[in-house]
Amino acid sequence: MNNIAYLSLGTNIGNRKNNLKAACNELRKNVSIDKISKVYETEPVHYENQDPFFNCGVQITCNQDPFELLKLIKLIEKKIGRVKSIKHGPRLIDIDIVFFQSKGVGSTVVTTNLLTIPHPMWKERLFVIKPMSELEISEYMFSLISLDEIEKLKLNQRIFSVTELDI
Numbered sequence: 001m002n003n004i005a006y007l008s009l010g011t012n013i014g015n016r017k018n019n020l021k022a023a024c025n026e027l028r029k030n031v032s033i034d035k036i037s038k039v040y041e042t043e044p045v046h047y048e049n050q051d052p053f054f055n056c057g058v059q060i061t062c063n064q065d066p067f068e069l070l071k072l073i074k075l076i077e078k079k080i081g082r083v084k085s086i087k088h089g090p091r092l093i094d095i096d097i098v099f100f101q102s103k104g105v106g107s108t109v110v111t112t113n114l115l116t117i118p119h120p121m122w123k124e125r126l127f128v129i130k131p132m133s134e135l136e137i138s139e140y141m142f143s144l145i146s147l148d149e150i151e152k153l154k155l156n157q158r159i160f161s162v163t164e165l166d167i
Contacts, residue, residue: 002062008122016054036165039055039056043157057098066108067114099140100117
């Protein structure tokens with residue numbers, strides 16, 4: 001099928017870089033990883049009384065449809081050790097599908113109780129926008145959000161590149 005998905009990964013518990021590596025290694029068992037953005041350290045948003053996050057974007061090629069990919073992601077999060085806690089709270093790993101492109105169709109829009117693509121909050125999160133700008137989705141993404149909107153986000157979210165995932 002060769003669909004392309006753009007994932008946002010985040011973690012703020014334990015060895016954050018190793019958590020991102022573990023997630024990518026688990027993903028690689030079921031999908032092809034085409035590109036990984038730099039890793040960014042970001043301040044938490046929504047629930048601010050927690051440690052900073054490491055975030056990155058991952059571009060994958062997969063045979064799964066969006067719902068199958070979501071199921072795979074949830075299994076990976078569980079295998080790495082994620083447990084449900086407070087909304088927007090600390091997490092060992094978080095993997096979100098931000099964008100999805102179905103082969104022969106292009107950008108996919110999904111709106112259900114279980115899954116929404118594009119991710120419903122991506123425009124509010126510089127920690128998603130910045131890593132996504134390094135992947136092949138950037139042209140499409142920037143057609144959906146203006147640079148003025150991004151500049152406003154920078155006033156409220158501190159983000160800086162800290163490393164790369166050498167995997």
